[in-house]
Amino acid sequence: MDDIVAQADAEKMRSWLAARAAHYAKLDPSEIDYDTPLSQYGLDSVSAVSMAVDIEDEFGVQLDLETLWEFRTVNRLADVLTTRP
Amino acid sequence: MMTTHSLARAFREKVREYGDKDAVVFVRDPDDQKTIESWTYRRLDEEARSVAAHLTHRGLRGARVLLLYPSGLRFIAAYLGCLYAGAIAVPAPLPVRSKQQKWRITAIVKDADVAAVLAQSDDRAVIDDWLSSDGLPEIMCVYTDAPGPTSTQEPGAVETDASEIAFLQYTSGSTGDPKGVVLTQENVVHNVRTCFRLSGLTESELRVVSWLPLYHDMGLIGAVLVALLNGGTCVLLDPLTFIRRPHFWLRTIDRFRGTLSNAPNFAYALCVDRIKDEELARLDLSSWWVTTNGSDWLEPSVMRRFVDRFSVCGFREEVFCPAYGLAEATLVVTGRRSPALRVLSADRHALDGGMYKAAERAADAKQIVSCGPPLDIDIDIVDPVTSEPLSPDHVGEIWLRGRSVAKGYWARADQTRETFGAVTAGNDGPYLRTGDLGFIHGGELYVTGRIKEVIVVHGQKVYPQDIEFVLRAEIPELSGRGAVCCLPRVDNEPDKVLVIHEVKLLPTERLKELAEEAVHIVGRDFGAQVASMVFLPPGGVQQTTSGKTKRLEMRDRYLAGTLEPIYEYTR
Numbered sequence: 001m002d003d004i005v006a007q008a009d010a011e012k013m014r015s016w017l018a019a020r021a022a023h024y025a026k027l028d029p030s031e032i033d034y035d036t037p038l039s040q041y042g043l044d045s046v047s048a049v050s051m052a053v054d055i056e057d058e059f060g061v062q063l064d065l066e067t068l069w070e071f072r073t074v075n076r077l078a079d080v081l082t083t084r085p
Numbered sequence: 086m087m088t089t090h091s092l093a094r095a096f097r098e099k100v101r102e103y104g105d106k107d108a109v110v111f112v113r114d115p116d117d118q119k120t121i122e123s124w125t126y127r128r129l130d131e132e133a134r135s136v137a138a139h140l141t142h143r144g145l146r147g148a149r150v151l152l153l154y155p156s157g158l159r160f161i162a163a164y165l166g167c168l169y170a171g172a173i174a175v176p177a178p179l180p181v182r183s184k185q186q187k188w189r190i191t192a193i194v195k196d197a198d199v200a201a202v203l204a205q206s207d208d209r210a211v212i213d214d215w216l217s218s219d220g221l222p223e224i225m226c227v228y229t230d231a232p233g234p235t236s237t238q239e240p241g242a243v244e245t246d247a248s249e250i251a252f253l254q255y256t257s258g259s260t261g262d263p264k265g266v267v268l269t270q271e272n273v274v275h276n277v278r279t280c281f282r283l284s285g286l287t288e289s290e291l292r293v294v295s296w297l298p299l300y301h302d303m304g305l306i307g308a309v310l311v312a313l314l315n316g317g318t319c320v321l322l323d324p325l326t327f328i329r330r331p332h333f334w335l336r337t338i339d340r341f342r343g344t345l346s347n348a349p350n351f352a353y354a355l356c357v358d359r360i361k362d363e364e365l366a367r368l369d370l371s372s373w374w375v376t377t378n379g380s381d382w383l384e385p386s387v388m389r390r391f392v393d394r395f396s397v398c399g400f401r402e403e404v405f406c407p408a409y410g411l412a413e414a415t416l417v418v419t420g421r422r423s424p425a426l427r428v429l430s431a432d433r434h435a436l437d438g439g440m441y442k443a444a445e446r447a448a449d450a451k452q453i454v455s456c457g458p459p460l461d462i463d464i465d466i467v468d469p470v471t472s473e474p475l476s477p478d479h480v481g482e483i484w485l486r487g488r489s490v491a492k493g494y495w496a497r498a499d500q501t502r503e504t505f506g507a508v509t510a511g512n513d514g515p516y517l518r519t520g521d522l523g524f525i526h527g528g529e530l531y532v533t534g535r536i537k538e539v540i541v542v543h544g545q546k547v548y549p550q551d552i553e554f555v556l557r558a559e560i561p562e563l564s565g566r567g568a569v570c571c572l573p574r575v576d577n578e579p580d581k582v583l584v585i586h587e588v589k590l591l592p593t594e595r596l597k598e599l600a601e602e603a604v605h606i607v608g609r610d611f612g613a614q615v616a617s618m619v620f621l622p623p624g625g626v627q628q629t630t631s632g633k634t635k636r637l638e639m640r641d642r643y644l645a646g647t648l649e650p651i652y653e654y655t656r
Contacts (some may be wrong), residue, residue, distance in 0.1 A: 012549030024511050036601075037601055037604075037605050039604050039605040039608040039609070040601060040604055040656070041606075041656075042656060043608060044357065044579075044613060044614050045542075045543070045608065045609075045611075046328055046351070046540075046543060046612065048608075048609075049325070049328045049329055050328075050359060052329075053329050053330065069605070069608075069609045070266045072605060082178075085470050
């Protein structure tokens with residue numbers, strides 16, 4: 001049961017991340033592929049900071065920019081966020 | 086006849102006049118009093134004297150001293166301390182993030198022959214890491230918040246001539262070839278006076294709010310020095326505070342009843358896009374008198390969106406002061422605050438042909454905002470090829486002469502002659518060649534483009550050579566030559582980068598990965614967006630006989646579709 005809840009949470013987080021990325025890239029969320037680095041959608045240094053702040057506000061997790069650039073796709077970011085305490 | 090005082094003396098006069106008034110305030114969160122720190126003019130003077138005592142004690146008068154501080158009060162004290170002690174300050178960003186940043190600071194240390202680094206003890210680890218990784222352990226570090234020798238000498242007792250160097254402003258040049266603009270006492274005093282006049286404010290009304298980096302001319306001269314040499318108060322935020330929470334900027338203006346607060350164009354767009362309705366509801370911006378929009382491309386549509394969004398908070402269109410300037414002319418060159426933005430609707434085809442003509446059809450129109458008239462400086466528009474001066478409405482290179490024009494580049498006689506010693510076909514000169522293109526219409530300057538191969542990202546210059554260098558360092562497969570250029574500008578869009586690079590023969594799948602990696606690196610290290618990535622076989626990037634990359638020719642061939650790429654990626 002816990003697994004199903006966790007999976008649903010992870011899925012929600014992925015679509016939330018894709019929606020934020022799409023917002024900054026001025027795209028439709030459906031255009032964001034979860035395994036493509038977000039930089040490919042034109043996310044630059046300023047929008048990366050904006051994403052980090054959004055994540056902080058939404059999930060209470062402070063991500064530094066290095067982490068954001070390293071875990072560069074929706075799927076990898078969601079993994080980081082769900083496995084962090 | 087105007088007299089030119091030294092900067093140190095001008096500041097000391099204000100200390101005598103305004104001793105107990107707040108000189109500088111540093112804000113982390115405008116709604117949390119505990120995060121706000123302030124120094125009066127008297128305290129700032131004491132702190133600057135203590136820095137000067139450190140410098141004098143170590144015999145650093147006349148030496149170049151690197152200032153590596155985060156935004157904050159200690160930076161200002163260190164900067165003034167250098168002026169007091171007659172040391173030449175070289176402001177630079179703390180090398181915290183990437184290898185690229187460390188390389189850049191190291192290149193500056195070597196170019197300026199820096200004798201000492203000033204910093205605060207909190208940053209000791211960062212500084213040690215940089216010094217050891219870049220092999221500079223012998224350089225002297227002075228932590229200015231630590232107790233030092235006491236000052237016996239009255240500051241400003243060191244006699245300063247108007248032609249003496251005030252500080253070096255490193256904004257020009259790539260990492261491998263940094264160029265420090267040499268600013269004299271006269272340059273800075275003159276330009277600060279020009280900025281203050283442009284603001285239209287009186288000394289008692291001068292409350293400056295700024296999040297601009299202090300190692301950048303617009304932050305140091307346009308905010309800090311304008312405030313401190315005119316008896317104002319300067320309220321500072323860290324640049325990252327603004328990028329993280331854009332409403333903190335406006336909230337700080339509100340809370341401190343700020344009257345002058347400048348920014349590059351992207352900042353207004355960020356406020357419109359990111360400030361939420363509930364944040365907006367409690368903002369009062371009616372104190373805001375002037376905002377100079379400079380150092381980025383000026384977008385009339387962005388300024389209008391800002392007015393539309395924030396007029397409910399008391400922000401008025403007349404607050405906008407579009408301006409043009411560059412570090413080589415200290416800071417500001419033209420600018421004007423006026424009841425409404427002055428925007429020309431120019432015919433694109435005529436502009437391409439080098440002429441301003443009013444557009445007859447909306448489809449042909451390009452909106453260009455006036456940067457205002459020249460401010461106590463001579464501007465000539467000159468044909469960059471023939472050096473013939475051009476008449477109004479003709480597009481040419483912007484050439485300047487006057488008291489704000491810097492002395493040249495530090496220790497670079499050839500580049501100084503090339504850039505600061507230009508002479509017209511009629512043998513008139515010397516002029517500063519700005520590398521920017523524009524025309525004069527109705528006595529005001531309109532900027533249309535640039536000649537230099539430089540990309541503007543969030544108001545800061547990025548050099549193609551640096552991007553090429555980092556790409557080659559990070560991606561071993563990019564073995565040959567590269568040509569990074571700026572694509573022709575699209576209205577309301579940031580500068581977009583075109584990367585053309587030679588590459589070894591590899592499977593297409595691998596080339597796709599390399600292209601993704603390159604786009605990622607350019608975004609991460611330079612903050613810029615790559616619109617197209619083109620891989621050519623070895624030998625595909627053209628060069629001149631002297632071995633210089635023909636970037637603009639490569640860009641034109643890309644646009645004409647005459648390149649034969651082995652792989653191409655387009656966003």
